[in-house]
């Protein structure tokens with residue numbers, strides 16, 4: 696397979712052994728509008744705290760079931776490292792939510808819906824052992840590969856989003872986002888490699904990308920609206936697509952053009968996640984991240 700011209704082409708030098716890092720963040724000094732003058736962009740990014748805890752625990756739940764299907768020892772080690780990192784990410788984002796609640800923005804009405812989505816709709820279902828159960832496991836493995844395309848995209852974006860520094864983003868929040876983003880870049884090939892190893896069917900890859908993309912757009916715009924419309928510091932504020940596009944132009948969110956270009960990238964038959972982003976840049980950030988190195992406020 697790997698010698699055919701239309702097979703994914705990994706960049707071997709981008710691989711590295713994965714480790715879960717203990718991190719420590721303290722939120723008491725982080726304001727609700729942690730990105731000064733950009734409440735819409737801040738809330739759009741805050742949606743990560745709503746989606747990731749449930750989403751990443753779901754990754755871990757699915758991957759524990761797929762471990763017996765892995766026959767390659769290096770990939771198994773990658774998946775175990777991935778599970779450790781994602782469990783840590785979920786816990787770190789979870790810790791932000793009570794702080795948002797203390798600042799007057801209780802996220803539980805929204806997180807209850809997200810928990811239902813991942814635990815019930817995307818959960819194990821009561822399928823008998825055999826083809827149906829395997830089919831559903833492979834669908835979810837493919838969906839995770841598609842979602843990880845976007846977590847890697849966002850990780851690469853946040854590592855390079857100098858505009859967040861220029862606008863005076865809260866250093867603790869920026870460190871959480873960049874520590875997480877750097878680990879997403881570091882492990883960006885694992886979900887794709889796992890999918891290719893246990894299934895690799897192109898039609899499944901394309902179909903589950905469409906499902907994952909639609910779900911992400913739906914959940915993200917709902918989450919952004921939830922935060923913007925319940926912001927106690929901006930009564931009556933509304934969220935709109937235009938604000939998203941303009942924030943992307945200012946560099947405080949990913950640009951719409953970059954997001955659109957990432958679609959054919961993932962759907963290309965020669966795509967491999969190691970072709971995008973820089974492991975060296977991620978490693979450099981992780982070596983200097985205050986949260987990943989003792990947790991002193993940056």
Ligand SMILES: [Fe+2]
Nearest residue numbers: 751781784879
């Ligand atoms: Fe993550």
Ligand SMILES: [Fe+2]
Nearest residue numbers: 781843846879
């Ligand atoms: Fe990830």
